[in-house]
Amino acid sequence: MSLKEDLTRRKFIKYGAIAAGTLAMPSLALSKTPTELTMLSWYGQAEPDAVQEFEALHNVKIKQKYYVGGEQMLALLAQSPPGTYDLIHADAEYVQQLRRAGFLEKLDAQDYSFDDYFPEFQNFPLHWHENELYAVLSRFGFLGISHNLDAVSVKEASTYKVLWDERLKNKVGHFDWHLPNLGALSLHNGNAAPFDLDEQAWQALQAKAISLKPQIRGFYDYGGILSSLKSGEVTVMPGIGEWITGVLRRDGANVVTTIPEEGGLQFTESFSIGKGSEKAELARKFIQYISSPAGQFKQATLNVFPAIIPSKKGWQKMVDERPEDAKHLGISFKPGSSMDMIREGRIHIRQLPKQQSLEDWNDFWSEYKSS
Amino acid sequence: MNFLTRKALYSRALYGGIWAAPLPIWLTVFFLGPIILLVLLSFWNVKSFVLTPDFQFGNWVKILSANYFWISYFRTIAFASAAAIIVTLVALPCSLAISFFFSDKGRITLLSLFVIPFFTSYLVRIYSWQIYLTENGIISQLLGFFTIPFDSLLNTPFALILGFVTLTFPIVIVIQSISMLSIDKTLIDAAYNLGCNSRRVFHVVVLPAAKPGIVIGALFAFIFCFGDFVTPTYLGGGKYTTLSILIADTVKSGQQWPRAAVIAIMMIFTLLLVALSSIAFAYRKK
Numbered sequence: 001m002s003l004k005e006d007l008t009r010r011k012f013i014k015y016g017a018i019a020a021g022t023l024a025m026p027s028l029a030l031s032k033t034p035t036e037l038t039m040l041s042w043y044g045q046a047e048p049d050a051v052q053e054f055e056a057l058h059n060v061k062i063k064q065k066y067y068v069g070g071e072q073m074l075a076l077l078a079q080s081p082p083g084t085y086d087l088i089h090a091d092a093e094y095v096q097q098l099r100r101a102g103f104l105e106k107l108d109a110q111d112y113s114f115d116d117y118f119p120e121f122q123n124f125p126l127h128w129h130e131n132e133l134y135a136v137l138s139r140f141g142f143l144g145i146s147h148n149l150d151a152v153s154v155k156e157a158s159t160y161k162v163l164w165d166e167r168l169k170n171k172v173g174h175f176d177w178h179l180p181n182l183g184a185l186s187l188h189n190g191n192a193a194p195f196d197l198d199e200q201a202w203q204a205l206q207a208k209a210i211s212l213k214p215q216i217r218g219f220y221d222y223g224g225i226l227s228s229l230k231s232g233e234v235t236v237m238p239g240i241g242e243w244i245t246g247v248l249r250r251d252g253a254n255v256v257t258t259i260p261e262e263g264g265l266q267f268t269e270s271f272s273i274g275k276g277s278e279k280a281e282l283a284r285k286f287i288q289y290i291s292s293p294a295g296q297f298k299q300a301t302l303n304v305f306p307a308i309i310p311s312k313k314g315w316q317k318m319v320d321e322r323p324e325d326a327k328h329l330g331i332s333f334k335p336g337s338s339m340d341m342i343r344e345g346r347i348h349i350r351q352l353p354k355q356q357s358l359e360d361w362n363d364f365w366s367e368y369k370s371s
Numbered sequence: 372m373n374f375l376t377r378k379a380l381y382s383r384a385l386y387g388g389i390w391a392a393p394l395p396i397w398l399t400v401f402f403l404g405p406i407i408l409l410v411l412l413s414f415w416n417v418k419s420f421v422l423t424p425d426f427q428f429g430n431w432v433k434i435l436s437a438n439y440f441w442i443s444y445f446r447t448i449a450f451a452s453a454a455a456i457i458v459t460l461v462a463l464p465c466s467l468a469i470s471f472f473f474s475d476k477g478r479i480t481l482l483s484l485f486v487i488p489f490f491t492s493y494l495v496r497i498y499s500w501q502i503y504l505t506e507n508g509i510i511s512q513l514l515g516f517f518t519i520p521f522d523s524l525l526n527t528p529f530a531l532i533l534g535f536v537t538l539t540f541p542i543v544i545v546i547q548s549i550s551m552l553s554i555d556k557t558l559i560d561a562a563y564n565l566g567c568n569s570r571r572v573f574h575v576v577v578l579p580a581a582k583p584g585i586v587i588g589a590l591f592a593f594i595f596c597f598g599d600f601v602t603p604t605y606l607g608g609g610k611y612t613t614l615s616i617l618i619a620d621t622v623k624s625g626q627q628w629p630r631a632a633v634i635a636i637m638m639i640f641t642l643l644l645v646a647l648s649s650i651a652f653a654y655r656k657k
Contacts, residue, residue: 068623071420075626078421101419176609218526218608228608232506233523362624363437369620370439370446370612 034061037282040073041066041089042269043222044304053298054289060282062087069177070094077103082276086283092126092268093179093352095135105273107133111284113291113311118339121310126349127270135270136287139299139307142266142330142338142347143180143241144259151235157258160188163238169215173234176219178365180239180265183350185209187263194265196354209368219369229255239265242329243305249328256328259341265350266342269307293317301325308338406639413632420626434633440617444637447613450528450603451596454535458543459589461536466547467577470554482548485541497534497605504530504606526608534602539592546591550584551577586653593649594642614638 037060039046046064055061067073070091077085078101090098098104114122117137127135145157151171156162163172174181179195186194186205197205217234218224225244228234230253237244241264245255271290273283289295296314300307301322308329309315318326319333330338341347353361416425434440469481488496503509504524514521524530554577562572578585596602600615609616614634621631 071624071626074420078419173608216610218610220609224605224608227501231508233525233608359625363439365624366437366439366612366617366620369609370442370617 032059034059035279035282036060037062037087037279037286038085038274039064039087039089040076040085040274041087042304043068044302045089047303049303050298053294054286057289058282058285060286062286070097074098074101077101077274083274083278085274086277086279087286088272088274089138090135090270090272091350092124092135092137092270093350095126095270095272096129097352098272099129099134103275104134105275105277105280107136107273107284107287109133112136112288113293113313116291116293116296116313117310118312120339120342124268124270124310126268126351135272136291137268137270137310138290139296139309140266140268141241141243141307142257142259142264142341143184143239143350144257144264145184146229146237146240146245146255146257148229148232148235149254149256151232154256154258157236157260159260160184160238160262163212163215163236168236170217171235172212172215173217173225173228173237174219175225175237175240176221176369177239178361179350179352180267182209182361182365183265183348184238185212187260187265187348190262193354194263194348195351198355202356202360206364206368209364210371213368213371229253241267243267243307246306246325246328247304259346263346263348264341266347267350297321300329300331409632409635409639413629413636415629417625417627417629422626422628430627430629430633434630434637439612440634443612443614443617444641446611447597447615448641450531450535450611450613451593454532454539454596455589455592457532458536458539458592459547459585462540462543462547462588463585465544466551467573469544469548470551478548478552482545485544488537488541493538494601494605496537497601500530500533500537500606501525504533525606526610528611530606531602531611534606535592535596535599538599538602539595542595543588543592546588547581547584550581550587553584554580583653586649590646590649590653593645597642597645598638 034055035058039062041064043066044050046062046066051062065076065085067076070093073088073090073094074097077088077098088098088104095104121137124137127133127137145152145160145162147157147162152162152168156165162168182205183194185208186197186201189201189204189208191197191201191205218228220228220234225234225237225240226248229237229244230248230251241257245253245257248255271287273280273287277283290299291311293311293313293316296309296311297317300309300314300318306325306329308331309318315326315331315333318329318331326332330336330341352358412422413430414426414428416423416427416429469478473481501508505511506523508523510524511521524533558576558580559572562576567575598615599613600619603609603611603613603616607613612620614637618631618634621627621634
């Protein structure tokens with residue numbers, strides 16, 4: 001049998017199609033491989049409950065690098081080449097430092113659902129510089145006094161004075177970070193701007209903190225706070241909030257956070273696009289997702305800890321679908337909501353110290369811990 | 372010396388040198404090298420949270436003039452010394468019993484049992500103490516059963532010492548036992564034959580002969596406790612800032628690795644001083 005007889009036109013087309021299909025297989029398979037998007041964030045932001053929906057929607061795999069403090073985040077960015085992280089998740093007080101260091105891309109406000117946000121968060125000052133946007137607020141929470149209801153009532157926790165109560169000697173705990181603790185004590189000292197202190201107010205704040213030391217049981221990290229509040233080792237903690245008590249309540253602990261009359265603090269989380277990101281478009285889509293009602297609903301109910309969200313539509317979804325969680329977070333369209341507290345001026349945004357250096361506050365915190 | 376003899380000597384020296392080489396190589400790569408880096412790092416600077424090579428004394432001045440450093444320094448020495456003394460005293464009767472009152476089989480079994488704690492992570496062992504010491508923990512519930520009021524022992528100096536004992540007790544027992552087992556038993560028999568009672572035999576023969584082991588055991592306990600981070604954090608609740616906690620705090624706040632290096636060098640210097648004086652004391656003839 002000759003080759004000519006054997007290789008008919010039909011056979012040629014058939015085998016040719018098989019060969020072409022086989023050769024195309026790797027690229028077909030490759031096209032299904034998810035695109036990798038890198039994220040530098042606090043723990044929990046890249047867990048499945050937070051990103052799975054977005055990953056499926058855009059065929060993306062988010063590769064996370066978690067940090068454990070704003071200063072570590074800045075150091076990690078400083079040591080990495082531009083473009084290492086497509087998405088940067090940060091607390092508001094660090095956004096301006098990130099911008100100054102040139103770690104952030106400018107954002108276009110038109111790209112995001114700011115119209116769905118409460119007016120207070122449509123132009124959140126710490127995210128803007130000279131009319132340029134650098135970060136989109138994803139969620140926030142209040143910091144006041146977290147307490148065990150079996151030991152301290154809501155009424156008792158309505159003032160920071162309760163921390164000095166003789167009954168609570170050796171029962172007061174600290175989250176081991178100066179900013180929220182000193183901020184809370186600064187509010188107790190009557191400072192309208194708790195992080196903008198002149199020398200006299202700064203000295204008074206230090207004296208106030210030192211006077212609290214005999215009451216202190218310990219200084220804890222995230223895991224330590226959870227276990228100490230749950231076991232009853234500590235019954236009251238200033239400068240923390242629902243990000244702790246919300247998690248503990250899921251586990252059956254009788255703990256809440258009360259915002260004292262002197263006021264509370266607000267922590268604020270946001271997402272930005274890292275400078276030099278080669279996947280800026282995809283990162284933009286992620287931030288769009290986070291600011292959408294569906295993304296906002298997820299942000300409010302993350303497994304790592306619950307938080308308040310800035311989107312009105314997100315609020316509606318929470319009230320409709322998670323009324324109990326919404327109640328604890330102050331997400332309600334009735335009077336007394338968390339937005340009302342902000343509007344009444346009871347909440348102050350957690351910031352870096354204005355008149356002292358961060359080092360001064362760090363040094364004092366070390367001094368305080370050692371005293 | 373003829374050529375062949377010289378060659379044999381060289382080859383013998385080479386042979387010995389090759390066998391001895393791993394130790395100096397190990398010490399150079401993993402001790403001397405890092406120490407030199409640490410010393411250099413202590414003169415560097417941190418600019419915008421990034422380490423910058425420099426040669427300035429700012430970090431040394433800052434740390435050595437900080438009140439909180441000296442408070443932590445002397446607190447760490449006090450805790451480590453107290454733990455070393457307590458562990459030594461508690462371990463001594465156990466080591467004596469193991470060395471002099473047990474059969475060979477019993478001794479091996481007991482010493483093996485003291486190695487078992489090392490099979491479990493130290494962190495886990497310390498965490499498990501929390502279950503005993505906390506408000507609603509095992510001790511609290513036991514005492515509550517007998518209507519004895521109980522306040523938590525967590526975050527107290529007692530908890531710290533307990534953690535340090537957990538860390539060092541087995542190793543001190545082993546060191547002391549090895550030291551006592553190597554005592555020449557005929558000396559003890561001779562002391563008895565000369566009319567000494569048990570107490571005098573212990574003071575005049577056993578204790579002086581076992582002194583190097585007892586002192587080295589205490590030194591090991593001191594070294595472990597001096598640099599420990601786990602117990603002060605999880606049983607002390609971070610309330611008693613020790614130097615290891617201070618190093619962690621210094622790195623956390625502003626990424627101050629150079630200042631943390633200063634604290635680490637001070638720790639190494641202190642440990643060297645304690646180790647050299649302990650060894651001198653242990654092997655002093657009189």
